[in-house]
Amino acid sequence: MADDRSKDSATTPEWSGPMDGDLASIAFLARSLGDENRLRILLCLGEEKKAVGSIVQELNLSQPLVSHHLKELKRSLLVKIERSGPFVYYQLADPSILGIMGALHLLARELLTRRTSF
Amino acid sequence: MADDRSKDSATTPEWSGPMDGDLASIAFLARSLGDENRLRILLCLGEEKKAVGSIVQELNLSQPLVSHHLKELKRSLLVKIERSGPFVYYQLADPSILGIMGALHLLARELLTRRTSF
DNA sequence: CTATTATATCAACCATCATTTATATGTAAA
DNA sequence: TTTACATATAAATGATGGTTGATATAATAG
Numbered sequence: 001m002a003d004d005r006s007k008d009s010a011t012t013p014e015w016s017g018p019m020d021g022d023l024a025s026i027a028f029l030a031r032s033l034g035d036e037n038r039l040r041i042l043l044c045l046g047e048e049k050k051a052v053g054s055i056v057q058e059l060n061l062s063q064p065l066v067s068h069h070l071k072e073l074k075r076s077l078l079v080k081i082e083r084s085g086p087f088v089y090y091q092l093a094d095p096s097i098l099g100i101m102g103a104l105h106l107l108a109r110e111l112l113t114r115r116t117s118f
Numbered sequence: 119m120a121d122d123r124s125k126d127s128a129t130t131p132e133w134s135g136p137m138d139g140d141l142a143s144i145a146f147l148a149r150s151l152g153d154e155n156r157l158r159i160l161l162c163l164g165e166e167k168k169a170v171g172s173i174v175q176e177l178n179l180s181q182p183l184v185s186h187h188l189k190e191l192k193r194s195l196l197v198k199i200e201r202s203g204p205f206v207y208y209q210l211a212d213p214s215i216l217g218i219m220g221a222l223h224l225l226a227r228e229l230l231t232r233r234t235s236f
Numbered sequence: 237c238t239a240t241t242a243t244a245t246c247a248a249c250c251a252t253c254a255t256t257t258a259t260a261t262g263t264a265a266a
Numbered sequence: 267t268t269t270a271c272a273t274a275t276a277a278a279t280g281a282t283g284g285t286t287g288a289t290a291t292a293a294t295a296g
Contacts, residue, residue, distance in 0.1 A: 023157045025226035026219060031152030035254075036145045043141070052273060065255065067274055072253095077229040086263045086272045093232075096225055101144060103218050108143035111195040111211060153284075170243060183285065185244055190283095204242045204293045 032076035033101070037061060038069050042078065042097060049082060049091035150194035151219070155179060156187045160196065160215060167200060167209035 033039065040059050044050070052070065056063045070090055073079040078097060082089045092098070151157065158177050162168070170188065174181045188208055191197040196215060200207045210216070 022223055022226065023154045023161070025230065026222045027152050027154045027157055029222050029226050030148045030157075031253095034145050034149030034152045036141045037254085039141045039145055039148075053271095062256075063273075064257085064275080068254080071274080077233055088273065093229060094225060096221065096228075100218065100221050100225065103214065103221065104144045104147050105140055107212060107214055107218065108140065108147050110214075112143065114211075115195055149283095155284085171241090180286070181243075182245080182287080186284080189244080206243060 029076055029078070032072060032078055033104070035069070035072075037065065038073060039101065041066065041069055041073065042092065042101065045079065045090060045092050046098070047092065047095065049089040051087040051089050053087075055090070147194055147196070150190060150196055151222070153187070153190075155183065156191060157219065159184065159187055159191065160210065160219065163197070163208060163210050164216075165210065165213065167207040169205040169207050171205075173208070 033042075037059070041055055044055055044058055050058075052063065052066055055061075055070075056066050059066070070079065073090075074081060078093050080091045080093050082091065151160075155177070159173055162173055162176055168176075170181065170184055173179075173188075174184050177184070188197065191208075192199060196211050198209045198211050200209065
């Protein structure tokens with residue numbers, strides 16, 4: 001049982017291909033979604049670009065904290081940046097982000113209700 | 119600027135409702151998906167229940183590590199457990215988990231290709 | 237009972253991360 | 267230039283989390 005890499009394509013259910021370094025990207029994205037304040041920021045961004053100050057005021061978080069999380073969201077490419085004067089506007093990089101959050105929300109509800117009803 | 123909780127329903131894009139403690143559940147789920155080894159375990163589980171030893175051998179990970187991650191996946195309700203003799207079989211709690219992983223994979227590919235092509 | 241197999245837990249170490257406070261950078265106006 | 271505002275960064279701290287190695291529990295066979 002030295003090493004065996006010959007059973008990849010047997011149990012690939014939804015995607016096709018190697019999935020080598022892709023799992024790292026998926027994990028990286030998921031970790032970026034794994035913070036409540038970042039989720040609030042993404043949800044607050046919605047579909048309109050907003051400046052940092054607006055997010056700070058809207059979510060009632062400290063400005064360095066919002067800035068830090070925005071930096072993290074930028075690192076994971078989940079938001080796009082646009083400067084205009086002294087303002088920096090952040091925007092969702094892709095609308096599917098909200099869809100994924102919705103799917104996670106649905107899954108969480110499902111798992112929790114399944115848990116309490118059994 | 120003491121406190122203001124009067125602008126909730128203005129910018130809810132995809133779901134409806136309070137989203138109060140739901141974001142915590144979403145973040146919890148996302149954090150559980152935010153580890154490459156756990157993703158490999160979920161992907162390895164696929165749709166058939168497998169014992170711990172099978173996962174250990176299939177992914178070439180140490181048994182305590184797999185057991186620890188399975189415990190974490192159980193804590194987030196992403197897997198179901200079924201004992202049979204000395205074996206403990208783990209199974210995906212919901213098939214939509216693979217769909218969410220696929221969506222994250224698609225988003226990652228999209229964001230990365232968008233990044234390198236601009 | 238002992239022995240063996242399957243799985244879980246414990247302890248320790250190291251890394252990552254979220255948060256706060258303070259400070260720095262940058263931009264625009266007077 | 268100074269002043270004011272918007273945002274970013276630094277340093278420090280506390281908490282959480284992944285990994286390894288050793289050990290413990292559980293079930294079964296002999």
